[in-house]
Amino acid sequence: MGENENMASLSLDQHRAAVEALLAPLSLVRVTESISLSAARIAGAPDVYRHRVLAEDIASPTDLPPFDNSQMDGYAVRSAELAGATPDAAVRLRVDPQINAGDSISELEPGTAAPIMTGAPLPTGADAVVPIERAIPDHFRSTGDAEDSAALTVDFTAVPHSDEFVRRRGSDVARGELLLTAGSALGPAQLGVIAATGLTKIDVLRRIRVLLVATGHEIREPGTPLRPGQIYDSNSAVLSQALIECGCTVVAWPCRSDDAADLLHIIEKGAPTADLVITVGGVSAGAREVVRDALGPLGVEFSHVAMQPGGPQGLGLVEAPGHPDGIPVVTFPGNPVSALVSFEIFVRPILRRLAGFARTERETLRLPLAVAVESPAGKHQVRRASIDPDGRVRLVGGPSSHLLHSYAASTALVHLPVGLGHADAGDPVDVWRIDD
């Protein structure tokens, strides 16, 4: 799990391209699943809708809006009947019964204007709405008035054009037109327009399912007793959350042993319901490296990437139940900082693209260093940092890959590329924001 170096070396870009090639087929084999859609379910089971992507184009099953309706509170009129209306020569119409949102579609009698509320159906015969504030009087009179509503009149001092303040049936989307395209991420507006059509079931892409295997004879489940020399498994929590935030589902199945047979058992049992295996630890130059021992003979290739942390990396296709062409396996080093940096650089952008995120890469800023820094010139070093109020980037903790506490206090990653051995305070560096 360490940063030892006596193996073939790759550049960061070379390994990233290799992971990309390994995972590319995941976009081709995506299974569709139906989810039912209701506001109660969105509110009550929000995880069902988190980071979802439409599997297929949806054609609208209905016109939206489904009927001509009023854009304003006002009067539905025949615009031709107001021809010639001016402030000096108002046109007077009798007031029809009021049309409320939710009423069925009525008929506008000639010579009348119907009080109409926003969203209420335009009566047959009407072709325009005059907003209440442009009518005389400029307020609605209750039918409970002493006056008989049939005797009410309203004056208009301008001619509306036809369709004015009318939302025509199908003007947002017509029945049969494309409502949403395959690949659309489902946010508020997308879920809303589906609801507006009345659809209650949609086909979405099944999430990428990851079998996450933290390894090591020394790791124990938090909350259980530790003997000296043992540590709590933090990688399962770190990477479960990181994967969830990429729209994946995760089975976290640690291998608390250095026995290759135990790891192979986990992969055999977990592979049928997984699309991807990520292992953590057991890939370094040590004498007992469970991932290397178990998966090297099955075709996983291990190499050293010229980066720090996260040097020891591996990948390959492993024959497994349910995967006739092999299941993709990506292996990370075991220090939690190394594992999370590896995930950030090699896997996160790919999984987010597969999940349909618009933003697959971290926001990158170019910021001056608050303090000078040394970096191994032969490696791409990634440091944890925060951003000062004045916009300088300040390293948090040292380069060592066990400093997860420092990582947790950071809001940024600083990239010190190959060839950079020293940078002064004030020198600009590439910074990824990781605080969203």
Place this chain on the structure above:
Amino acid sequence: MGENENMASLSLDQHRAAVEALLAPLSLVRVTESISLSAARIAGAPDVYRHRVLAEDIASPTDLPPFDNSQMDGYAVRSAELAGATPDAAVRLRVDPQINAGDSISELEPGTAAPIMTGAPLPTGADAVVPIERAIPDHFRSTGDAEDSAALTVDFTAVPHSDEFVRRRGSDVARGELLLTAGSALGPAQLGVIAATGLTKIDVLRRIRVLLVATGHEIREPGTPLRPGQIYDSNSAVLSQALIECGCTVVAWPCRSDDAADLLHIIEKGAPTADLVITVGGVSAGAREVVRDALGPLGVEFSHVAMQPGGPQGLGLVEAPGHPDGIPVVTFPGNPVSALVSFEIFVRPILRRLAGFARTERETLRLPLAVAVESPAGKHQVRRASIDPDGRVRLVGGPSSHLLHSYAASTALVHLPVGLGHADAGDPVDVWRIDD
């Protein structure tokens, strides 16, 4: 629900400040709740951990790392014993039994070097680790070799400094030190460092609980039959998802009636388990406006904000069971585009700040318009748009607030401020990215 205008007018900033003041107390009354923490739960119940914020500082219950351990695969040594080692004058030590990660803490006998794996406990007496590739030979020999392991030796050609490649106990965080501060958002590194200490229960802020009441005689649940003049309720889906994405919990309880008593019943029943009520619809100039009719007499103030869409707005504190000082109520207009734009501008940044998001505001770009646009100079107009590959912003659909389909096809909102009546193609405008 319309855009009529005969009421008191506020600027966008004035109303935003009023909503901010109304919701400010929500940050003071936040209830703490315990959640249990395990990788299995993160993977199996991810919604529990979505957008969570620590309620209290956590002091580390343990040193991290919990014991001195090796940063490398190599040999644990007493650095003083290698004094004088050079390539020409190697120092030879006997090889001790190998120390693996997970082994208990052993003792390094004088005159020996112990093969040690990354993460394995440093033996008592050792003060440095020499990486395997700097030893001679530069690989570990199996104890299964023909040679007796007790007879093995290893040569060193350089003097390590004390502590070299050793991770000292407590060097990431010491027992009793601050592990995470109250208000920390819980992402992968934060959940991981908690797991590393063995903690399995943490106190987090309870989510802001929103009672969401879409109103209108005309709205029906998607999937049920519609009579002419009725529409499906899209606002409940739109705003449920928008609220979930701000870290809230939501009870979506539509009021499919224009009867004030029905709305008051919902608020009375829903208020005891809510921190905030958001209503949609029923706030305009119409003759039957359920929200205005029900809540106006209880102190909610309605006004017209000089923006389009989203003009008719309201807010206030309403006496309700469980809320001796009143529950905050924010009322949006009923067109789905108006409701979602209102949410974006007036509520989303506040809820995200309360939820502990680092990014509370939408990313704002200044981009040239692809096509000329007209805007009512007296209002702040918000239009839906997409961003062309060349970086120009292109409006999607018209300004009308019923065009939810256009909203769903958009990735940006364009702001056309008060005073701007016309902008030409190429003119720069403020653009919010809404595609994340």
